[in-house]
Amino acid sequence: MSDSAEITAAPPAPLLELRGISKQFPGVKALDDVSFAVYPGEVHMLLGENGAGKSSLMKILCGAYSADAGEVYYKGEKVDVSSTAEARKLGIAVIFQEFSLVPFLDIAQNIFLGREPKGRWPGIIDRRRILRDAKRVLDSIGFEIDPSVVVDTLGVAQQQMVEIAKAISQDARILVMDEPTAALSDREADLLFALIGRLKADGVAIVYISHRMAEVFAIGDRITVLRDGRRIDQLRPADVTPDHLVRMMVGRNVDMSYPRHFAERPGEVVLQVKGLSAATGISDIDIEVRRGEIVGLCGLVGSGRTEVARAIFGADPVSEGEIIFDGKPIAGEPDVAARRGIALIPESRKSEGLALLRSVGDNLVVAALNKLFPRRLYDPSDAQRTADGLIRQLRIATPSARQAVGLLSGGNQQKVVIGKWLAAGAKLFIFDEPTRGIDVGAKSEIFALIDRLVAEGAAALMISSEQIEICHVCDRAYVMRDGRIAGHLTRSELTEENIVRLGMHDE
Template sequence: MLKVENISKSFPGIKALDSVSVEFLEGEIHALLGENGAGKSTLIKVICGVHPQDTGKMYIDDKKLVVESYIEALAKDISVVNQELQVFPRYSVAENIMLDKMKTIGKTAILDWKAINKTSKRYLDMVGLDIPPTKAIGELSVAQKQMVEIAKALASNSKILLLDEPTSAISESEIKTLFEILSGLKEKGIIIIFVTHKLEEVFRVCDKVTVLRDGKKIGTKKIEEVERADLVKMMIGREEKIEAFRAGAVEEDNIVLEAEGIYKEHKAEDMSFKLRKGEVLGFYGLMGAGRTELARLLIGEDRKQSGKVYVGGKEINPRSISDSLYKYRIGYVTENRKEEGLLLNSNIKTNVNITIWPMIASKVLKLINGKKEEENARRMVDELDIRATSINQLAQKLSGGNQQKLSISKWLVADCDIIIFDEPTIGVDVGAKEYIHKLIYNLAHEQGKSIILISSDMPEIIKLANRIYIFREKKIIGEIGEVSKDADSYDIVSNQIASYYV
């Protein structure tokens, strides 16, 4: 039995785990369920030593367990299948699987490639991957890499297996294989912890479920004893009600952005779409389906190999984000606010104004008008309800939701006509999520901006989008022409979307 007791963990500006206690039993698949930012991944990272806890204790069979690094966790038979794929792209598949247990010939230091490849092939077969073990892993698809990660975890014969959203990048048939493997491991008496935010998976494969919300444990239930609706209530703290906004006004004939046959190898295959003024256009799909890839081609961060993009009827060819911002007034709110969205060591003032320095500077000497900077920062803090002690507070000291609002604010200040939101509510709390939803709605339907909303959060996209394009394997595979905004819209539209994935 693995027991975690009163585990707390804080990061700057956020209490990720607040005195969480859970018992995980052998021969059980135990789901950790919660919304984005609930603390699921953090708990996994505490157990595997990546982020040791601030306070609290862990026990294996009543023996105290101390892990202060990932290596220590491996040595104690704990292994992890990560959300982000931890692979060495130039190494072969076999090397990636066998990295920490390479075999040598006899007592020499010479690697026994035959044995290594043979052993790794066995684990590849287990996960149903029919690829030669000598292939460089960089050449595999995201789904295949994820399966290699799972094979690697199997190869380490762990007693505790942590899976952090392992299904987010793989297809239905692969999910099926994974679940079969997990059931097999369960029989062997392994402790399996399965992090997810998908309710269906909990009911399909798990025996127990612990729900986390805002870093706190809400409860642990046996799967037979709990209904879907109960779990949802535990997760979001209220009854599940997908509250669609009333359908907002869109200028049907005013096409502000049109893409025609956008192509780039491994990124986008023949993608075409139209965006109308005052519209929220949804790009739905899983990670790696080609949505962010398309966005980066549109804003000039990547270059398309063929295809055309028109803004206001004129063909554009932005060569950089600077081009798309200053010439075509297109903004892009990244999904990755810490790495790409914010200057964490700079204050709110700088983060708000960074896009408009050229507009608020004097003519000759290009001196930035400090007063205007302050005005803009104050206005954004008010308008977006950013909770901060002052406009001189550093971005890194804000909570996730407020950081996200700050990351959005620079495009509002720059008054962009078209704004692409890439997973705008990832890792933000429920309150901020609602706020951002309202903001996106108002931007489109009251201020006449045109919005592209990239999201893998189905309720979010159904709530906000006027139309939805469905992405899969770098292609647009379908379009939902008009998203119903009636009371039962969620069931109807989610079924429509699901029909594209069969």
């Protein structure tokens, strides 16, 4: 055989490579000798439970954290990514699950923040150009919206699209996406996947963090699994099954089917909503929820699901209609709803469900203060006993009730939000995207907890953008479209196909 016949093409060099990365925080080793590489034009899925080290690794990648040990190479050369500015120079952009938008600036200002085009005079921004450039970027990702809209008025899904536009505008060559579809509808997720396909074709390397197994196999080229700060394996989607991936992530078998005993004979009506309308865009809403059942509220993002939940809880004023809870009309602020026994587990647990700088214990008892201390005399020992009992009951992973709740993983934070309403003795639980941004193990525990709540006589109204969750968990569901109820699906009718049909098309 000739020498030329023996020559094989060298494998492509990584665009970016992290070697032997370690990072320690007080009492926690977040990363332990982790190596990770991304190549041009690939989607590299990064999997692991909350707390596995994914976010820490990505923060080192983008210069937000400094590694205690290890090296970073860009196109084969060792580099020092000591700041986010250095990372941007290398073409690294990160879309974190917790957004980094300035709420009171408009979309265009957020997209080009710090990179605003200069006007004719010193210190003046070219307003026409920034709006024009922002519109071009938004159009490129299929997001039809006026770039002059203030970000604070947008929903979570729309803010996610602004974050993506912001990253795209930086001409990123390495794009990190942390749970990008967590707040997107299936239609919006499809637009995102089409965008990812175009970026891949342009040679962009994409690191994609997700807890959704379908996404791993739909768009992933390679997979890296982290557990407890260590790299467990690196493999290709064709060489592994979803169950095998879950076992690698959590180190145990996890039931991903969300089994539950559906309500054959639900109890009396707990919540009855009649002709509900509000300035937030919902109109003529009729809903009924009974004890012992989980009722889904689904539809496309922006269809009005969250607005209905907020109106029931008293967070948004109602213009027309009636809300009857436990046989009596209810109206007023959230404190009225909370005292009557209505609990809202909001879509954004960090900004609306928790006091992040306070302890786990404080967060667990805050909604139950009137119940625990009717004479308004606070007893720290009683509060401690209540918090400790809930930590044991819900299996919240925390060193103690004194730990700051902001330091817990997403799944454990969600348990704290639910736990505070257990302490308050809630009868109706409204869950808005209860599994957003949490791993498969924690997701299974959250659904088991919801099932237990309704089995013990509570009622639940559950909003989810994941239709498979609605179909597997709910006894029945209402589908929303354009701020109205488009239809009601019984247990036998509850399929993904029917949800899509009602949510997207007129009858």
